[in-house]
Amino acid sequence: EDELGGNPAEIIAHLKDTGFDLFSVYQQLTTSGPTSHALAMKMVDKAEDKEPEINCYVSYVEAHAMIKQQIARVEFVWQNPTDPSTPVDIVFFPKPDVHVALSQKSKNQMMEEIDVLNGEDGKKREFMVRAKLLVDEMEWLYYLNTIKPIGKIGELFVLMRQYGYMLVVLLNIVYAVSVEGPGNMGRIGGDDDFGLGTYKYEPEDDGEAGDDRNPYLLQFKGGLPNSEGIHLRSHHLVHGLQLAVIIMYALPFVYLMISRTFLVYKAHQANLEDYLVKLKSESIDGTGHLSPAFNIFSPAWYKAFFGPFTKFGATSSEGSAFGTFTISFFFYMCMGFIFYVQYWDYHDYDSYYETKTKRDFAIQTYWGFFGCIWGPMFVTSLRKAWDKSGNGFARYTCVAIDTLTEKATLGQIVFLTFASLSTYRFYFASLILLDVLTLSERLQAVIKAVILPINDLIQVLMLMIFVSFIFTVYGLYFFGQFYNMPRDDEMFANIVLDNSTDSGIGTTDDDAEVQIQGIGVPDSGMIDTCPNLMLCFFETLDQGLRSGDIVDAAFDTTTFDDGLTYADRVVFGLMFFLIVGVILFDIVTGIIIDTFSALREEKTSQMDYHRTTSFIAGITDTDYEEIDPKLKFKELNEVHQNKWDYVFFLAHLNAKSPAEYNGAESMISKQIAMGDTTWMPANMSYLQQAIMNQQASGDEGDAIGDLQRDVTALRTMVQHLTEKLQL
Numbered sequence: 001e002d003e004l005g006g007n008p009a010e011i012i013a014h015l016k017d018t019g020f021d022l023f024s025v026y027q028q029l030t031t032s033g034p035t036s037h038a039l040a041m042k043m044v045d046k047a048e049d050k051e052p053e054i055n056c057y058v059s060y061v062e063a064h065a066m067i068k069q070q071i072a073r074v075e076f077v078w079q080n081p082t083d084p085s086t087p088v089d090i091v092f093f094p095k096p097d098v099h100v101a102l103s104q105k106s107k108n109q110m111m112e113e114i115d116v117l118n119g120e121d122g123k124k125r126e127f128m129v130r131a132k133l134l135v136d137e138m139e140w141l142y143y144l145n146t147i148k149p150i151g152k153i154g155e156l157f158v159l160m161r162q163y164g165y166m167l168v169v170l171l172n173i174v175y176a177v178s179v180e181g182p183g184n185m186g187r188i189g190g191d192d193d194f195g196l197g198t199y200k201y202e203p204e205d206d207g208e209a210g211d212d213r214n215p216y217l218l219q220f221k222g223g224l225p226n227s228e229g230i231h232l233r234s235h236h237l238v239h240g241l242q243l244a245v246i247i248m249y250a251l252p253f254v255y256l257m258i259s260r261t262f263l264v265y266k267a268h269q270a271n272l273e274d275y276l277v278k279l280k281s282e283s284i285d286g287t288g289h290l291s292p293a294f295n296i297f298s299p300a301w302y303k304a305f306f307g308p309f310t311k312f313g314a315t316s317s318e319g320s321a322f323g324t325f326t327i328s329f330f331f332y333m334c335m336g337f338i339f340y341v342q343y344w345d346y347h348d349y350d351s352y353y354e355t356k357t358k359r360d361f362a363i364q365t366y367w368g369f370f371g372c373i374w375g376p377m378f379v380t381s382l383r384k385a386w387d388k389s390g391n392g393f394a395r396y397t398c399v400a401i402d403t404l405t406e407k408a409t410l411g412q413i414v415f416l417t418f419a420s421l422s423t424y425r426f427y428f429a430s431l432i433l434l435d436v437l438t439l440s441e442r443l444q445a446v447i448k449a450v451i452l453p454i455n456d457l458i459q460v461l462m463l464m465i466f467v468s469f470i471f472t473v474y475g476l477y478f479f480g481q482f483y484n485m486p487r488d489d490e491m492f493a494n495i496v497l498d499n500s501t502d503s504g505i506g507t508t509d510d511d512a513e514v515q516i517q518g519i520g521v522p523d524s525g526m527i528d529t530c531p532n533l534m535l536c537f538f539e540t541l542d543q544g545l546r547s548g549d550i551v552d553a554a555f556d557t558t559t560f561d562d563g564l565t566y567a568d569r570v571v572f573g574l575m576f577f578l579i580v581g582v583i584l585f586d587i588v589t590g591i592i593i594d595t596f597s598a599l600r601e602e603k604t605s606q607m608d609y610h611r612t613t614s615f616i617a618g619i620t621d622t623d624y625e626e627i628d629p630k631l632k633f634k635e636l637n638e639v640h641q642n643k644w645d646y647v648f649f650l651a652h653l654n655a656k657s658p659a660e661y662n663g664a665e666s667m668i669s670k671q672i673a674m675g676d677t678t679w680m681p682a683n684m685s686y687l688q689q690a691i692m693n694q695q696a697s698g699d700e701g702d703a704i705g706d707l708q709r710d711v712t713a714l715r716t717m718v719q720h721l722t723e724k725l726q727l
Contacts, residue, residue: 091668098655141259164249242419245432445603476530483556
């Protein structure tokens with residue numbers, strides 16, 4: 001510090017800020033020109049230069065290497081170059097501090113979102129849009145890293161996600177070895193901490209825990225005794241694992257909310273500003289206004305709900321925000337009226353209990369389905385209606401919806417909810433195992449084959465349901481006596497011989513009322529035909545769709561002794577099997593396979609593009625390296641025109657004051673603001689330009705020499721002819 005006269009860090013920072021113009025000139029000289037090779041060779045670290053301990057040249061080389069790692073370069077195109085033969089130039093700049101916040105995951109996500117096959121201009125426009133968002137993310141995450149608690153969570157984010165999932169696996173292993181059955185009977189259960197029926201820990205004299213008063217309910221057993229007689233119970237381990245899982249899922253969720261909310265707000269605000277600029281440019285008087293959010297007297301608010309009937313006043317080809325919701329909600333209310341007529345009154349039912357049971361079931365199913373389907377649909381419609389609204393509440397609502405519905409955040413919300421509910425019912429812990437879908441990129445790529453064609457799959461499922469209903473209607477009318485609905489599906493498996501009885505024939509099934517030659521014959525209450533069309537329809541969905549053959553799954557046996565009924569039943573079964581079991585199921589399989597193949601082909605095309613084509617210039621490796629042996633495609637793609645250096649350049653422009661821009665930075669900044677991508681090289685690089693200019697000048701020199709030789713030869717020939725004429 002005494003020799004330098006100040007803090008070395010401050011001096012180095014000052015030199016970095018003031019010496020880049022000179023370094024830029026030096027780098028350009030080493031890139032091309034008559035002395036480029038000599039200058040580049042001077043920077044080669046030779047073995048003899050390393051021998052002296054005190055060697056200024058060695059120190060200079062080391063300092064140069066250190067500074068070079070902190071400096072990036074981008075190649076650009078001048079709009080009006082002074083020399084038309086050299087439009088491509090280089091600008092060197094210091095890597096901004098925020099570049100350390102760029103993660104590999106963000107890089108991969110950005111490259112997946114860019115359609116590289118959408119033409120060079122379209123690709124570059126998408127790249128600039130994504131790059132701006134990525135710069136905002138880098139700046140915000142870099143700021144959050146300065147806050148120690150948040151920065152530490154961000155640093156350990158991936159590890160917390162991985163270790164949290166490992167704890168989930170351990171928790172389910174504890175449940176697997178500790179929970180004892182045989183389990184509950186339907187929707188009955190207890191109120192204990194684990195959701196294990198009516199189990200309560202009651203130690204007995206032998207030191208074992210258990211409660212066998214309700215043998216059909218679940219029990220939680222296991223423990224580790226020690227010398228003092230104190231047991232480490234399994235439920236203690238469960239409590240500890242549950243708490244650890246909740247913490248390991250809650251901390252990443254908090255970090256995602258902090259890190260993503262501001263970025264989503266900034267992106268939404270930028271979209272509103274761009275939309276407002278578009279409205280002003282399309283307006284005759286140059287003014288524009290964002291749509292209202294709560295003005296119910298505005299035509300736009302009316303069209304938002306009833307657009308499907310007006311198509312936005314015949315000005316838009318798309319339906320309104322609430323169009324689908326309005327129609328489907330009206331249809332669902334009509335269906336609810338049908339349920340009300342059928343199940344609300346006591347008419348045509350034998351008892352009040354039967355009426356109340358069906359009424360309660362209908363109410364729970366109706367409103368439960370309504371909440372699961374129309375709740376998210378309403379939120380989605382509201383988000384669409386307020387997308388371009390200038391109202392503050394609408395703006396924050398859109399930001400909240402976008403933040404909470406992002407893939408990473410939504411996954412954390414869902415699995416954190418399951419982790420919390422596992423303290424109430426243990427089976428919720430098993431659902432957290434599905435978190436592997438968010439942790440594995442390979443599984444996500446496979447699941448896309450089902451997610452992308454989800455609309456087609458839903459429509460095919462609806463078709464399968466409708467076809468099943470059609471078969472149910474005809475089946476009930478023509479073969480109603482053969483539609484079997486067993487009331488005890490274990491009656492045939494439980495029939496055994498019992499030599500302890502007087503007759504020598506017995507059964508463990510209490511429902512068998514007659515036994516003939518060792519075979520239990522069920523009573524009239526064990527097998528019955530379906531009582532109404534709805535239950536027949538449910539039986540068809542349950543048995544027919546799962547097996548693809550309704551006759552084998554739910555029909556009683558018919559033989560040729562039944563006459564035409566046998567023939568009709570054969571035709572009915574074959575039709576159901578061919579249409580539902582073969583055609584419709586093959587359609588579902590075909591949709592998934594076709595989508596998977598399309599995704600694989602698209603992925604292969606993108607990988608081939610990145611492997612053989614420069615991302616910035618769009619020039620292929622073969623075309624580039626054929627120009628001159630000095631041109632290397634790998635060096636072009638990773639050094640000369642590194643796409644991430646262009647992202648860092650945008651961050652550099654954001655951090656630097658516009659008053660301090662040089663000529664190149666000013667020009668590029670203006671073009672970026674206008675959405676112009678012509679400043680990025682196309683089928684050209686700086687080194688390629690220099691070599692081609694050198695080749696052109698060499699070719700021109702060779703042509704002049706040839707012309708001079710031809711003139712000399714012609715002059716010699718003329719002189720020779722003149723001498724002959726004189727003789």
